[in-house]
Amino acid sequence: MLSNDSPPGLDYVVLRIVIFSLIGIGVLMAFSASMATSQAESGTFWGEAIRQVVMVAFGLVMFWLALRTPPRVIRKYSGAFLLLSIVLLIVVLTPLGTGRDSVGSQSWIDLGPVSIQPSEIARIAIALYGAAVLAGQRFGMHGFQTFQRCWRDAFVRYSAVATLMLVLIVAQGDMGMAASFAIVAGFTLFFAGINSKVFLILVPFVLAGVIWVFSSGGFRSARFHTFFDALTGHIADTQEDGYQTYQGFLSLADGGVAGVGLGQSRAKWSYLPEARNDFVFAIVGEELGLWGGLLVIVLFAALLLFGIRTAMRAQTQFQALAAATLTTAVVSQAFFNISYVIGLLPVTGIQLPMISAGGSAAVVTIGAMGILCNIARHEPEQVSAMQNYGRPLFDRLLWIPEPEPIEDAPRPKGGRRRADGTGRPRSSRPQPEFGPAVTQRRSGHPHSVPTPRR
Template sequence: MDKQLIRNILKSYDYPLIIAIWMLAIFGLIMVYSSSMISAVTRFGVPSDYFFQKQKMWLIASAFCFFITTLAPYKVLANKKIVQAIFFVSPLVLIAVALVGHTANNATSWFKFGFFSVQPAELVKLGLIIYLAAVFANKQKRMAEPVKGQLFPIYYTLWICFLIAIQPDFGTAMIVLFIASCVILSSGLSFRLLFKQLLFFTMIAAVSAPAVLPFVWHKIFSKERVSRIYGFLDPFKYVDDAGFQLVNSYLAIGLGGLKGLGLGKSIQKYGYLPESHTDFIMAVVAEELGLFGVAFVLLLLAFIVLRGLHIARKCNDAFGSLLAIGISSMIGIQTFINVGGVTGLIPITGVPLPLVSYGGSALILFMTSLGVLVNISMFVKYESKYKHKAKTIDHSKKQSKRGLIF
């Protein structure tokens, strides 16, 4: 390969975005150790660095995925065979996990392989973004036409959400639906067509509700989910039960104040926050590093999301643009839901904080997705800067030749 071409490609990488991603990932690894060191010994009976070591191994695996997706041209993902594989494999994997998966926290959402486990629904998120981006990019010329085939990706999305919901994992199903909605609404699909379809689904739901609800009521409104709602509405009234985590999250945030108690000095992680290294890791960040620590995390996440949307706006390729929107919205939506649950803004749903919370499946998903985003950014910058320059040089050469001829 031409050395100048390699230099131009390297210059085109979005280094501020890469730095932000890795700052968060390394910060998350430090906070996983700090937030889990007590519960690892007292609650799980393992060494204090158990979760840190596991997260470190996942981060190394994620670094490999990030490196590959950063280098590999993102347009390869739009290949027909890859899109077809995603289309068929995603529902099959979700059906398989519902039938033979490992159950944890009252949900059969995991494949367990010896000492580690994988949550397929996390990986399906990226697959669905790729599928929707590829399909709608191919339909760009016919978006304004009321073609029924254009609605098939919406039906497919609902099918994926249904398969995740029956695990049951309503939180992840709703997140997948929100992410898909961002891609669909950005695709140029007729709003009139979408409104008609929404009205159609609403009518079907209203008619079928009396027949269906008796069979699914206990699943949707299980004792655990109802208690979560009570705990959200009045956590101090149910402080010994459903409101326990949220009240202690408030205490952690309040104790942290502006500057925090200091790294490793959290009090609430001593059994008061059972999910201190996963869903409620932001509460430990607030307690140990204060408002400054919280601002550091949120500003980096906001930078990644806004940078991704900027990349989507600049990208001339429909597939790349929709892919960037899907990945950015995934980071933004999950951040809002996690922080919203920790602060009592919305009910707790058990969603990890991107790049910071403990969890291998989620970390691999985010790092792989962000590697794709970095690659899209590189292509956008390279095409706008170097290809334009090459065309200008070529045009000037032609002009000089014409001058010599005439």
């Protein structure tokens, strides 16, 4: 972890560089990896890529709105956002939901040219809701002797809501997203301070679920068999169940160290299924080589490092929990995707955040990263730097206002609290020789009256 004497605003700057770099790589891969499928579906090579650019543009608008929204407002409406996500999870199970016939899970809601995946929204909603209700709470503080006391505990209420949403996602048939959602909820409880013994209780249930999937047959069971074959270096069925994994390995092998060149992938021409979505990392490795794949991994590692660092330096516990959970939600998703592409985990169908082509997933993930950057710019050291030297150029160009004061900071007697919660706000302008100005209100209008120095 970086030292505490690093310059103010370092987290805010690095997070923006990392996020925009991942988005840029994603746009490049959208133009490259979607050429074949776009030509087959719409008769033009760039149809899918242009659609992805439009969705990324919407995501950047959400990023900008998230930067402009004070954290207290995000916390206030986290419950409403959660309720919306639950409603969408229910709607997708009705005849309005699609995807069961094509990909085996009923996970999307078609809205004309745009499809919404409610489970992607649910992952962010449960993270923000958990940060809001668990901030300032201590596990077991209400006891568990009676149902009333048990339900009064914020950890119990949060776990009940998360379990309900998990059941709705499992009902869609999307086990990969269900596992990702469960990990986000688990990280939220972990960062909030739940007793680690609770997770040990869940281990037998998780193992039982894995054994059931492995032995139940179907395409999910076949993925486990392919995974074990890949670990031994020999995929028995390279034409049916193991075809996608085998073609992914070939793509990575063809890329070598330097890659075949941007746009020169052969696997994307109908050899590798879901080349623009689930297996886009294989196309990255083929076209950009080992160095391109390592670049993506390093960027996600940097996102994890500076996201957790932002959580450790956050103003309030709500901001700390939100930053830590949003960071681990995105990085864990990237870990699962890259791991199954290179053969370290069974294929789960989870997309690579900000790089895989996807509509609502891109918008939601980029918007969530805007919330993370917003928390970074509210670090006390960054706020103090803004007060003394003004807002950074990025904020001024995008009309992002100054951070608000800390929500729970005490107000000093006789003056307003500063945005870092320590006292009276300082101005970036030099003070006159006779001392600070005292603001008085006369007839509803503020007037600055100089007070002589004593």
